[in-house]
Amino acid sequence: MSTPTRTQSTEQRPPALNVEAIRADFPILQRRVHGLPLVYLDNAATSQKPRSVLDALTRYYEQTNANVHRGVHTLSEEATAQYEAARAKVASFIGSCCPKEIIWTRNASEAMNLLAQSWGRANLRRGDRVLLTEMEHHSNIVPWQILSAELGFEIAYLRVADDGTLILDDLPRLLDGRTKLFSFTYMSNVLGTINPVVELTRAAHRAGALVHLDACQAVPHMPVNVTELDIDFMSFSGHKMLGPTGIGALWGRRELLNVMPPWMGGGDMIREVHLSGFKPSELPWKFEAGTPAIAQAIGLGAAVDYLERTGMAAIHQAERELIAYAMERLATVEGLRILGPAADQRGGLVSFVLGDIHPHDIAAVLDNLGIAIRAGHHCAQPLHERYRIPASARASFYLYNTREEVDLLVKALHKVVEIFNF
């Protein structure tokens, strides 16, 4: 594992990343695509995995593999200890008071479905309102729409201004006593906008609403501390933060989780079962039915170790610098329009449209040059409708991306313009 090189050391400025050493930790970055070195710019969809995470997975399967919380044999005890240790690492990584506040899920989408089906079903009635924003991922819209169709509560959306920031003037009207939950994204996966979480949370709490943060695009990229943010629930996915697929988490304040009913039944989530009924287990297991994603949780623990060793403040700073550079360079491409705010208000991703060239055509040309970007509506169709575009292209960065890769992206986009000749 690489250690960041300290090129500058002031109180405010985190150490610069040693990107070359970091890249050496990611085997896939040695790959060639269509004969050219891979330039991986689809990190908002999923990140690549360092050797230490891959090794943790292999080690688990080679040395430990057993079911958790069940056997009294050595392997099962070791598997349980490693699985629960990963939970403790993740809890500490996000500033939670205790591991039992981390509920493992398959991904962030499942975390939000858990929140809707458990907290939502128990607390929302006709006449209530759930407040979302126009920039949400489908995972923070559809679970509420499914539940609202059944329970009859209202869903309202805080609007997005042309510049990609939230229109805060509407908040007082939308946060009246009827709003029971304000659920919003920390960072938009399309616009890159970093929302003012503390300000939004204070406003929601003043109006008596709880706050759920979709932190899928934040937890991997910047320091996130749930206690300092003073939020109530948070969802995130392991695969976007160097961990394996198949593992994510819902974090919630203990006192809220404690009184929420289980949402899936099965083994592991019960204290006792009789033909006449059951008593649920305690936190966090009452929400985790069946054999969990053991190796994946352990792999996520290794990912958290890697991120902590590298430094979240350093990662965030490096991405801020890279996105500022990328936006400056992208502005040289004729006909390219960037969605979202200025670089200083966003994280490390940029979505754009290029004349009337379809984003899928852009992505296909780039793929031929070894460059992986995302094209489509990025699971945020309402946001694209708000901008009256069917789709966009998105380049999203992470700790291993370089300025040279930005240059390759920009050069390739000039070529796209040439090919489509507009």
Ligand SMILES: Cc1ncc(COP(=O)(O)O)c(C=O)c1O
């Ligand atoms: C902001 C945001 N929320 C939710 C999700 C859903 O994550 P997952 O597919 O891992 O459940 C994503 C993934 O792209 C995202 O970017």
